[in-house]
């Protein structure tokens with residue numbers, strides 16, 4: 074059993090939970106995720122480890138269906154039955170020069186540990202974050218605290234510049250800024266747009282994929298994704314891949330693989 078320290082709403086439909094998980098936090102590194110199961114009847118879902126302390130891990134989740142909805146009902150002092158992790162490869166955060174970290178939506182929280190690790194490794198970090206509107210903008214203060222150059226955009230212009238993260242990234246590249254690596258995490262369409270933008274410029278781009286995971290250990294094949302000529306499993310080979318090689322059409326199709334069952338599960342629970 075894993076004790077919940079806190080579970081607070083940080084934006085419309087987005088929650089931050091701090092869990093006691095000392096064995097996970099002792100080994101977790103930026104870019105990794107864990108599988109969580111609320112109770113013995115629950116399904117296992119993957120969530121990125123957004124922050125790590127001595128005994129605790131922080132997760133930030135967007136309410137998407139039954140499990141994330143049920144998570145919102147948990148109170149501090151209560152427990153979840155299973156936390157398995159850290160899973161996936163950690164981000165390789167060597168010193169490589171200038172790294173542009175791009176985050177969209179709930180992906181902004183997933184970007185935080187990665188931007189922090191690149192900064193701590195001595196890289197020049199540029200952060201670009203975007204959300205649909207200011208109510209959905211998360212982790213701005215935490216990212217500001219890293220002291221990196223930072224740009225904020227919203228689709229509707231309610232905070233920061235109006236537009237998409239790709240507008241800012243394009244401007245930076247077009248004005249001659251040398252960027253050695255772009256790291257993007259967020260909705261599939263955003264990661265695809267970032268990769269399409271950087272490809273003709275030859276800027277290396279990593280994306281953190283959110284394919285549907287079932288076991289998270291490379292056994293079931295549900296998270297498979299074509300990367301270049303190879304078939305990869307996001308849970309054990311990723312979740313980060315070369316953004317220029319990912320088959321985004323397949324990614325989008327596979328994300329709705331269990332849509333019927335998910336809708337049915339929501340319906341019978343009145344969500």
Ligand SMILES: Cc1cc2nc3c(=O)[nH]c(=O)nc-3n(C[C@H](O)[C@H](O)[C@H](O)COP(=O)(O)OP(=O)(O)OC[C@H]3O[C@@H](n4cnc5c(N)ncnc54)[C@H](O)[C@@H]3O)c2cc1C
Nearest residue numbers: 118119120121134135137138139140141283284285286335
């Ligand atoms: C490596 C990884 C890290 C992730 N990190 C985060 C995170 O930090 N914060 C966050 O809000 N979300 C994250 N996700 C997505 C998150 O796992 C899904 O939103 C969650 O599983 C939804 O479950 P549900 O029962 O609430 O919704 P459902 O109604 O079951 O599903 C809603 C949608 O969520 C996605 N989804 C459902 N089940 C899974 C699953 N087992 N694996 C992956 N996606 C699924 C599908 O696109 C689905 O259409 C991550 C996904 C992956 C693969």
Ligand code: FES
Nearest residue numbers: 287289291294308
């Ligand atoms: S989730 Fe089963 S192989 Fe990746």
